[in-house]
Amino acid sequence: MPEPSTAAVRPTPTGVIHDIGYQRYEGPRLGRRQVFGALYLHGLRTAFGFGRSAKAKIFPWLVVGIVTLVAAALAAIRSQIGEPVATYAQFADAMSWLVIFFVAVVAPELVSRDLRSGVLPLYFSRPLPRADYALAKLLALVTALWLLLGGPQLLMFLGAAFTTKQGMRGVWNELLDLLPGLLYAGLWAVVFASVGLLVASLTGKRAFAAGGVVAVFLMTTPIVGVLSILPSRAANELAGLASPSTLVQGVGIWSLGDLLVEGDPGEMMIGGFGPVYALAAVLLVVGATALLLARYRKVAS
Amino acid sequence: MTLIATQSLTKTYGGRVTALADLTVAVEPGIIGLVGANGAGKSTLIKILLGLIAPTSGQVSVLGIDPTADPAAVRNRVGYMPEHDCLPPDLSAAELVTHLGRMSGLPRTAARERASEALRHVGLYEERYRPVGGYSTGMKQRVKLAQALVHDPDLLLLDEPTNGLDPAGRDAMLALVHRIGTEFGISVLVCSHLLGEVERICDTLIAIDGGRLLRADNISAMTSATDVLAVEVSEGTEELAARLAELKLPVARDGRLLLVPLADDGTYDLILGAVAELDLPLHRLGQRRHRVAELFATRELTHA
Numbered sequence: 001m002p003e004p005s006t007a008a009v010r011p012t013p014t015g016v017i018h019d020i021g022y023q024r025y026e027g028p029r030l031g032r033r034q035v036f037g038a039l040y041l042h043g044l045r046t047a048f049g050f051g052r053s054a055k056a057k058i059f060p061w062l063v064v065g066i067v068t069l070v071a072a073a074l075a076a077i078r079s080q081i082g083e084p085v086a087t088y089a090q091f092a093d094a095m096s097w098l099v100i101f102f103v104a105v106v107a108p109e110l111v112s113r114d115l116r117s118g119v120l121p122l123y124f125s126r127p128l129p130r131a132d133y134a135l136a137k138l139l140a141l142v143t144a145l146w147l148l149l150g151g152p153q154l155l156m157f158l159g160a161a162f163t164t165k166q167g168m169r170g171v172w173n174e175l176l177d178l179l180p181g182l183l184y185a186g187l188w189a190v191v192f193a194s195v196g197l198l199v200a201s202l203t204g205k206r207a208f209a210a211g212g213v214v215a216v217f218l219m220t221t222p223i224v225g226v227l228s229i230l231p232s233r234a235a236n237e238l239a240g241l242a243s244p245s246t247l248v249q250g251v252g253i254w255s256l257g258d259l260l261v262e263g264d265p266g267e268m269m270i271g272g273f274g275p276v277y278a279l280a281a282v283l284l285v286v287g288a289t290a291l292l293l294a295r296y297r298k299v300a301s
Numbered sequence: 302m303t304l305i306a307t308q309s310l311t312k313t314y315g316g317r318v319t320a321l322a323d324l325t326v327a328v329e330p331g332i333i334g335l336v337g338a339n340g341a342g343k344s345t346l347i348k349i350l351l352g353l354i355a356p357t358s359g360q361v362s363v364l365g366i367d368p369t370a371d372p373a374a375v376r377n378r379v380g381y382m383p384e385h386d387c388l389p390p391d392l393s394a395a396e397l398v399t400h401l402g403r404m405s406g407l408p409r410t411a412a413r414e415r416a417s418e419a420l421r422h423v424g425l426y427e428e429r430y431r432p433v434g435g436y437s438t439g440m441k442q443r444v445k446l447a448q449a450l451v452h453d454p455d456l457l458l459l460d461e462p463t464n465g466l467d468p469a470g471r472d473a474m475l476a477l478v479h480r481i482g483t484e485f486g487i488s489v490l491v492c493s494h495l496l497g498e499v500e501r502i503c504d505t506l507i508a509i510d511g512g513r514l515l516r517a518d519n520i521s522a523m524t525s526a527t528d529v530l531a532v533e534v535s536e537g538t539e540e541l542a543a544r545l546a547e548l549k550l551p552v553a554r555d556g557r558l559l560l561v562p563l564a565d566d567g568t569y570d571l572i573l574g575a576v577a578e579l580d581l582p583l584h585r586l587g588q589r590r591h592r593v594a595e596l597f598a599t600r601e602l603t604h605a
Contacts, residue, residue: 021484022418022422022481022484022485022486023418024453024486025407025411025415025452025453027407027408027411028408028411029377029405029406029407029452030406030407030408031406032373034406035403035404035405035406038403038404038409039404042400042403051396052391053391113389114389117386117387117388117389117390118383118385118386118387119387119388119389120387121353121381121383121385121387122381122383122387122401122448123401123404124353125351125353125376125379125381125383126376126401126404126405126452127372127373127374127376127377127405127406128404129373
């Protein structure tokens with residue numbers, strides 16, 4: 001037997017707004033780790049324009065589209081001629097210009113916008129420590145860059161793995177090639193994110209920040225050019241230290257060897273200075289991160 | 302429980318500019334007005350309460366916690382509304398307040414729910430899905446208030462919430478602050494350079510000037526002791542004054558008004574009796590609250 005409905009007894013009022021008044025929040029409050037995670041995910045979404053206007057999506061997805069297209073083309077050519085056109089690491093190198101422009105657009109989006117709008121006091125009046133804010137943004141940019149390079153590398157891998165004629169052994173060999181490539185992409189991501197974010201955090205004007213990022217990465221290449229034609233072998237071999245891009249390539253040549261330069265040592269020679277390049281890269285990342293944290297200790301207090 | 306307590310709180314910038322000097326004050330929960338001229342040290346005090354800057358010397362405690370030692374614990378339970386513009390123009394109010402709720406440690410769903418609740422309480426409904434850049438100043442102030450409220454704090458620190466608002470907007474904002482303090486059960490420290498504004502809604506008033514405490518007291522204690530009755534008659538003011546003086550009532554003249562200190566309800570009867578006896582046309586008889594400003598004025602005079 002159905003229960004007697006109360007609605008039948010008392011007509012339900014329609015269109016009445018009940019002001020239930022203010023309610024205290026009794027639910028859980030998350031700790032520092034989860035808040036950091038939330039800010040990190042928010043930053044990662046912002047990097048690709050999610051939750052932002054259509055205009056903010058154009059550039060990141062244009063770059064993603066180009067690198068994916070290049071990777072797809074490489075995979076397609078390879079499946080036809082049966083020879084890899086470029087290794088995973090070489091692919092990352094070839095895309096470095098696009099990475100620079102991606103950083104120039106995304107880094108200001110992550111930090112300059114908050115500086116400009118004056119929203120930082122709203123963050124810093126909450127439990128989240130200042131360093132967490134900076135580190136979450138940095139980690140978001142590193143991840144975004146790594147996905148930008150690693151995603152297409154994975155696409156190339158899938159293309160190679162499905163067309164290999166050596167069965168599981170071929171897939172395994174391909175995987176052994178992919179992993180250093182992903183690590184190399186990670187190196188690009190860490191170096192470019194730490195330097196790019198530091199530059200962007202210095203100004204609230206997005207155009208200046210973007211220009212600054214491009215300037216730091218591109219204006220340093222002429223220095224490399226000049227150093228590499230000096231009549232000194234040591235100067236030539238250390239020339240790559242002068243610019244972030246060549247610094248990363250130097251570390252790549254030292255650690256990956258023929259995965260990056262394949263037989264022909266070609267244009268870039270680092271001689272026996274490989275460890276110097278590695279050390280310089282570590283110092284650059286640590287230094288830029290330390291400066292970023294110092295910047296956020298001062299700003300908006 | 303003491304809401305906010307400071308002990309000889311001093312803050313100097315670079316050893317030269319003194320923002321706060323030897324400030325000792327203790328207030329109970331409720332609505333607290335913090336008044337002082339621009340540059341009196343109001344914002345500095347708020348930032349110290351939030352643990353954003355460290356005092357040069359002295360002790361401070363907020364909700365029983367020392368913000369210099371454990372700022373995160375204080376900020377967990379405090380909502381802050383800054384004086385200046387702090388809203389990204391391209392985000393909607395709903396997105397911004399939800400995000401800031403998450404930054405205060407609310408889980409995703411709770412943050413979204415509490416954000417719409419907070420925006421509803423400050424009076425933003427459908428507008429909350431539009432970008433903040435297109436909002437009026439009044440709406441922006443409401444969003445700033447909502448983000449301070451989203452994580453259900455025990456104390457709100459409002460830095461000049463009526464800044465830039467027109468008279469109607471000021472009244473609405475003050476009414477809202479009053480509602481938060483009374484109905485929501487959240488203590489509020491509201492900062493203003495306009496005494497007349499905050500005295501209408503506060504339980505307690507702290508007045509500072511040049512970083513020094515002028516006075517901190519319960520607002521009823523400040524005014525009740527000096528309540529006066531104002532009597533106005535259309536004619537025969539002189540006669541009435543003489544008659545009241547005979548009745549041993551200390552009468553003061555203020556233009557056409559006669560001011561009589563209100564001792565108890567009997568004072569009304571005495572005055573009415575006198576008016577009736579003299580058969581004068583009574584125009585007005587009412588309590589005149591001393592405005593707090595007058596208290597400060599006389600106090601400063603006696604100091605001078």
